[in-house]
Amino acid sequence: MSVDTSSLAAPSLFVGDVTLRKLDDDIYRPLESFPTIRWWLAIAITGTLAAIFVLCAAYTVVRGIGVWGNNVPVAWAFDIVNFVFWIGIGHAGTLISAILFLFRQRWRTGIARFAEAMTVFAVICALQFPLLHTGRPWLAMFWLVPYPNGQGIYPNFRSPLEWDVFAVSTYGLVSAMFWFTGLLPDLATARDRAVHPFRKLVYGILSLGWKGSNRAWSHYEKAYLLFAGLSTPLVLSVHSIVSFDFAVSVIPGWHTTIFPPYFVAGAVFSGFAMVATLIIIMRKMFRLQHLVTDNHLELMNKIIIATSLMVGYAYAIELFIAWYGGVSYERYAFLNRALGPFAWAYWIMVTCNVLVPQLLWFKKVRRTVLLMYPIVLLVNVGMWFERFVIIVTSLHRDFLPSSWGDYKPTLIDFGLLVGSFGVFLTLMLLFCRFLPTIAATELKVILSESQSQGGGHE
Amino acid sequence: MSKSREKVVGVVGLYDDPSSLLRAAEGVRDAGFTRWDCHTPFPVHGLDRAMGLKSSPLPTLALTAGLIGVLAAFVLTGGLNALHYPIRIAGKPMLSWQAFVPIYFEMFVLFSALTIMGSLFVFCGLGRWHSPLHDSGVMSEITGARFAIVLGADDRMYSQADAKTLLEATGCRDIRPLVQFEEEDDAII
Known part of the structure; x- marks a missing residue:
């Protein structure tokens, strides 16, 4: 019996006739031409939002964090929600650049650079919130790093909050280095394509004199593999450690062992939704649909539905264990989530994260931008609400009703949330304008191998 | 920047596809050169072995x-x-x-x-501004889409005529001298 294998073949990663030269022309066009009116419009909007962030942050620092809605018992609210949200967004970047690299998923090349940039900028946004949360960000440096206070006491290394300092700073640094290593050969191409002396100077300095020597490639490829190998456990550790901030405490609704994998799956889920949200606009804005194809979007949507199911499973098992465990506080925490004063947030979360993504089972939805776009937008919303539900509903009613309270965010809280999107999107737009958004060098490897029928190499 | 004198520091052969570069690299390796290198727009698989490189530490x-x-x-x-x-x-x-x-x-x-x-x-010897490849004007062809073998003049085996013959024998049809500018004004960087 013969087996039809045509359906097993990997989907094409290019549309139309792409050559090495044309590839460079397409990828480097946004860097080498004056930005379009659409780009200017976009950056005007995001720049305004970023200015709102700066204003709200300045107001917070001058007046103190009393301008936020946080108060006992809800001492952690929008600030920590935003921190966890942005760190989570970054995780898709590392997943795509490191884990899919180790699994030899070649379709990652089209979106890896973009997702890695997203990681770096998301970590920058995330870092703002714990720093502002300390109330005196200029002193936070001394409180976070191992440096003695006035009594000569060092930070408590047994605290998950201190683990977080090490995890997030390492993550930010390693992601930036991994990103830059990937950029290096592409920056050299930008340097050699440059005509204007100033452009040549800037890309010349950034590319560090990369000459494409094979003696260098030999080390470079090893370094890239090692970075991928280091980043893979790193990315899993970062969101696990973020989840320890909650899981290691004794608050009902936080003190659960499912948190680390649940947080990591949620991070990948939200991150992929964010990559899809932005890359659809990016490929349209810079006319790169033949390099970031509908096949890429479909594969991303498949990861979104898979992680949506993992997150949905986590929601279900949380409820089950709360009932099965038989601890009355735990039971109440989850009943309160689903039916209490913040039930609306809980059901937004369930709808956006579990119910709506089920539409991605249909191939037509996965491949049609207009159909999938609202879904990935809702996933972004849902994942923000997930963190809101976990943090706020658990805190506002813990053990004794006498210590219960309510939570209402202020205008400044909303300003910082919206403003952080402004900072993030402004950085993304600048990235699209000044750096190659697609890993040209890696794409050339795939292209040259597909042209020589894939054979002949190790 | 003054470019008063050019010094020939080697010879560079350009190829259009990775497979001919691979064959050529094997030829140069077997001829016993040590001061030579391949320059490619992307990592070419199998080139490390073709060049006889040790694996990275x-x-x-x-x-x-x-x-x-x-x-x-x-x-x-x-x-x-x-x-x-x-x-x-x-x-x-x-x-x-x-x-x-x-x-x-x-x-x-x-x-x-x-x-x-x-x-x-x-x-990788990063952090250097100048290179003979830039001075010879072949760098932009390499980062674009071509593949080069560079034979350095400081190799024991090197003589201008021999190096050219060797590259021609590997099927190279675009052979150029590798030059380096002297007395360059480095003050701008």
Whole structure:
């Protein structure tokens, strides 16, 4: 019996006739031409939002964090929600650049650079919130790093909050280095394509004199593999450690062992939704649909539905264990989530994260931008609400009703949330304008191998 | 910038596809050259073997640095929380190393990654502005889509005529002298 294998073949990663030269022309066009009116419009909007962030942050620092809605018992609210949200967004970047690299998923090349940039900028946004949360960000440096206070006491290394300092700073640094290593050969191409002396100077300095020597490639490829190998456990550790901030405490609704994998799956889920949200606009804005194809979007949507199911499973098992465990506080925490004063947030979360993504089972939805776009937008919303539900509903009613309270965010809280999107999107737009958004060098490897029928190499 | 004199420092042969470069590299390797290199727009698989390169020492360095990082983390956490200013927290032992494992891990990754980045600078000879490839005007062709073999004039085997013959024998049809500008004004960088 013969087996039809045509359906097993990997989907094409290019549309139309792409050559090495044309590839460079397409990828480097946004860097080498004056930005379009659409780009200017976009950056005007995001720049305004970023200015709102700066204003709200300045107001917070001058007046103190009393301008936020946080108060006992809800001492952690929008600030920590935003921190966890942005760190989570970054995780898709590392997943795509490191884990899919180790699994030899070649379709990652089209979106890896973009997702890695997203990681770096998301970590920058995330870092703002714990720093502002300390109330005196200029002193936070001394409180976070191992440096003695006035009594000569060092930070408590047994605290998950201190683990977080090490995890997030390492993550930010390693992601930036991994990103830059990937950029290096592409920056050299930008340097050699440059005509204007100033452009040549800037890309010349950034590319560090990369000459494409094979003696260098030999080390470079090893370094890239090692970075991928280091980043893979790193990315899993970062969101696990973020989840320890909650899981290691004794608050009902936080003190659960499912948190680390649940947080990591949620991070990948939200991150992929964010990559899809932005890359659809990016490929349209810079006319790169033949390099970031509908096949890429479909594969991303498949990861979104898979992680949506993992997150949905986590929601279900949380409820089950709360009932099965038989601890009355735990039971109440989850009943309160689903039916209490913040039930609306809980059901937004369930709808956006579990119910709506089920539409991605249909191939037509996965491949049609207009159909999938609202879904990935809702996933972004849902994942923000997930963190809101976990943090706020658990805190506002813990053990004794006498210590219960309510939570209402202020205008400044909303300003910082919206403003952080402004900072993030402004950085993304600048990235699209000044750096190659697609890993040209890696794409050339795939292209040259597909042209020589894939054979002949190790 | 003054470009008064050009000095020939080698010869460069350009190829249009990776497979002919691979064959040519084997030829140059077998001829016994040592001061030579291939320049490609992307890593070409099998070229390391074709050039007879040893595998990179980076993994060993990265592991060593990572283990030093773990040791540093052990000294930092244990030294400060158990020796320098011991604080008993939640009745745990002073040196409760299990609670420091996340920090050991992060420091492993941090030290290892910084070492990889630093080694990349050293091994790849990064951080140099000028190169004969730029002076000869072939660099932009390489980063675009061509493949080059460079034979250095400082090789024992090198003589201008021989080098050209060798490259011609490998099927190269675009052979140029590799030049370096002298008396360049380096003050701008």
